[in-house]
Amino acid sequence: MFRRLTQPISPSARREERIFYLFIAPWLIGLIAFSIGPVFGMLGLSFTDWRISLDDLQFIGLDNYSKLFADPIFWTSVGNTLYIVVGRVVFGVSFALLLAILLNQKVPGIAFFRAVYYLPTVTAGVAVALVWIWIFNPRLGILNYSLKQIGIQGPDWIFSKTWVKPSLILMSMFSVGPIMIILLAGLQGVPKELYESAEIDGAGNWAKFRNVTLPMLSPVLFFVIIISVVSSFQNFTEIRVMTEGGPGESSNVLIWYLWENAFIFLQLGIAAAVAWIMFVILMVLTGIQFRVGRRWVYYEADA
Amino acid sequence: MNKEKLSRRDFLKLTAATSTGAALAGLGPLSSIAAAQDQVELTFGRHWEAAFRPRQAEYDEGFMERHPDIKVSITYNTWADHNNVVPAWAAAGTLPDIIYVHGSRATPWAHEGIIIDIHDIVVADEEFNVEGMWEESVRLYRVNGRIHALPYDHGPIILGYNKDLFDAAGMDYPGEDWTMEDMAAAAIELTDPDAGVWGWDGGLDLGNGGGGFFTGAWGAVTMNEDETAMTFDSPEMRDALNHWYKLIHEDGAGASGTERESFPNSQPFRAGVAAMGHIATWSTPSMRALANFEWDVAPTPMGPDGSRYTGAFGSGYGITPTSDKPDVAWRYLREYLSLDGMIFMWSLSGRGSPARPEGLEAWLTSDPAPPSGRYFLEAMFDYAVTGPPFQSLAAAQVSNILSREADLLRLGETTVEEAIATITEEGNAALDEVAGM
Numbered sequence: 001m002f003r004r005l006t007q008p009i010s011p012s013a014r015r016e017e018r019i020f021y022l023f024i025a026p027w028l029i030g031l032i033a034f035s036i037g038p039v040f041g042m043l044g045l046s047f048t049d050w051r052i053s054l055d056d057l058q059f060i061g062l063d064n065y066s067k068l069f070a071d072p073i074f075w076t077s078v079g080n081t082l083y084i085v086v087g088r089v090v091f092g093v094s095f096a097l098l099l100a101i102l103l104n105q106k107v108p109g110i111a112f113f114r115a116v117y118y119l120p121t122v123t124a125g126v127a128v129a130l131v132w133i134w135i136f137n138p139r140l141g142i143l144n145y146s147l148k149q150i151g152i153q154g155p156d157w158i159f160s161k162t163w164v165k166p167s168l169i170l171m172s173m174f175s176v177g178p179i180m181i182i183l184l185a186g187l188q189g190v191p192k193e194l195y196e197s198a199e200i201d202g203a204g205n206w207a208k209f210r211n212v213t214l215p216m217l218s219p220v221l222f223f224v225i226i227i228s229v230v231s232s233f234q235n236f237t238e239i240r241v242m243t244e245g246g247p248g249e250s251s252n253v254l255i256w257y258l259w260e261n262a263f264i265f266l267q268l269g270i271a272a273a274v275a276w277i278m279f280v281i282l283m284v285l286t287g288i289q290f291r292v293g294r295r296w297v298y299y300e301a302d303a
Numbered sequence: 304m305n306k307e308k309l310s311r312r313d314f315l316k317l318t319a320a321t322s323t324g325a326a327l328a329g330l331g332p333l334s335s336i337a338a339a340q341d342q343v344e345l346t347f348g349r350h351w352e353a354a355f356r357p358r359q360a361e362y363d364e365g366f367m368e369r370h371p372d373i374k375v376s377i378t379y380n381t382w383a384d385h386n387n388v389v390p391a392w393a394a395a396g397t398l399p400d401i402i403y404v405h406g407s408r409a410t411p412w413a414h415e416g417i418i419i420d421i422h423d424i425v426v427a428d429e430e431f432n433v434e435g436m437w438e439e440s441v442r443l444y445r446v447n448g449r450i451h452a453l454p455y456d457h458g459p460i461i462l463g464y465n466k467d468l469f470d471a472a473g474m475d476y477p478g479e480d481w482t483m484e485d486m487a488a489a490a491i492e493l494t495d496p497d498a499g500v501w502g503w504d505g506g507l508d509l510g511n512g513g514g515g516f517f518t519g520a521w522g523a524v525t526m527n528e529d530e531t532a533m534t535f536d537s538p539e540m541r542d543a544l545n546h547w548y549k550l551i552h553e554d555g556a557g558a559s560g561t562e563r564e565s566f567p568n569s570q571p572f573r574a575g576v577a578a579m580g581h582i583a584t585w586s587t588p589s590m591r592a593l594a595n596f597e598w599d600v601a602p603t604p605m606g607p608d609g610s611r612y613t614g615a616f617g618s619g620y621g622i623t624p625t626s627d628k629p630d631v632a633w634r635y636l637r638e639y640l641s642l643d644g645m646i647f648m649w650s651l652s653g654r655g656s657p658a659r660p661e662g663l664e665a666w667l668t669s670d671p672a673p674p675s676g677r678y679f680l681e682a683m684f685d686y687a688v689t690g691p692p693f694q695s696l697a698a699a700q701v702s703n704i705l706s707r708e709a710d711l712l713r714l715g716e717t718t719v720e721e722a723i724a725t726i727t728e729e730g731n732a733a734l735d736e737v738a739g740m
Contacts, residue, residue: 051415052390052393052394052415052416052417053393053394053415053416054394133564137564137565138561138564138565139561139562139564139565140565156561156714159560159561159564159714160561160714160716161711161716246707246710246711247560247710247711247714247716248707248710248711248716248717249707260703262390263386263387263390263391264386264387264699264703265699265700266390266411266415266699268394
């Protein structure tokens, strides 16, 4: 825009620009109509008493937000969400990184193992959740059966207020296929010469990982962490299929709280407010990550 | 071979006949098109599972034969999803003409304008015998005294028992004189941990219908008559909940919430490992299909003062405001919900719970009806009451709270005192929220 104001551009560049906008137009129209538009539409509706019909909407200012902040279940769901998001991101990304490193080795049959770890990702979420219900079954599940073999009495997993959130985090670690693939691609992009130089300097495996792999992988890790945080906030299938927010409210996360308000209690105005609060939380968290990222993400181009 | 020459007159006759035939044949499709153009499409939002859809298709084919001007088109949701899909349809303005309405949704959906007031249509139709329906079932759909939907099914909840397990233990089957104490004593006696058998299946429900079975015998009441305040915190409720909590968690005679999860649909009774469980008419087809043991039903056991009480609940159909042909929708519903319609759909099919006494009577002759199925009928006539919450705009919230706390009680993750306090506090807060709406 500024360039255009200050520097005249050639007709061919202008034509190229028009073609560029023409090509991205379908995506741009879709983005405005189905993403940005609804986001701001939802903001407007969060200030109304919207239940079902859009006729006779009453503007009620911040009432929906006041109700939310006064509702203890809302705060429970915020706490549960943060617990699960932190757990999923910390353990999920660590596990994905570990897998990526293992699957980056040159051993026979590596393609098979890569496919195995990616498999849960291409399986329908509902099917995966149904399988996990049985894995977590305290009496018949394979998890407690295995623990019993080594003399441990397993917990009640998703049927326990204490264990339901760790269970969901544990389960999420088996769906890290997409971020594992991204990290694997990142690992394969680390120049071999850097490792060779490190070895010449006498670096061991840990030193090479800490001083070569991690810095070179940091932009990819940064990206993976951001998308993991976003996807952890939006995770709905497991809650819907496996716990319905229970036992009690112990797995009631914001997305479930939103859904209950919208489709069970028909309080769509409140649901819109929850959606906006989630949006704001995600924006703030992403902003923090970008700020903190400056300290630990290494971009080769900036070096 | 005698060759006859075709005269000019014969040729003309033949040509005329052929062309007339061709013209008539050509008119055939035209007349079909005209008929199709006259046909009105009636759209439905239903929830039947795949196994019951052929019965529905058979009914609709018969209906369309009787009414060639109507074409019935159905959109099926799963039962679990239907209540979520309907508000989305309503918000999008794409509601079908007729929708399935669970009893708990009638009041909020009427309030939100998802179903219309059909009171005048129903009352004005002299051939439609609304008085012939269970009053308890119609009550679900009266909002401010006016009918907004009509029931197709409504059933009480009574006691089911596994005859094989009683026989193996050499015990008498549950009788008409049983009290809740007798039931608990028998459950304890029937429990055999080594054999993986429980006396009670661990059921403990506080919501519509189930709440009446589990607490009504003690005289406990969940909410006041007009559903504006919780009356859950009472000595009677305490006694009732302690009875079940003790049976499950202290006596070990009922499967706990966790243990129930080991069985399909969380039903140890249907799996044949619990001697007793609570049962409704609508669950008898699955019992018939899946239970590989002899079973029967008995009246709901009496409470400490000898009174008998249980809950009942059901579902119906309503017409939507976006329908541009409510008269056609009513032509369908008046037949579908007539005695003949109910007998075809829910009695003879064995589905259970028709909302008319004669329909339930006819159901007793169907395959899934247990030998003593008449006890369902007796319950409906004598002691079953439609269970709250269903009249309040906060019914969904209160149901959620009741269901959540019942779940925690079954799991042993809360105490009776905590459950009572939470239900009372959160229930009243939800009711206050909608006061005056």
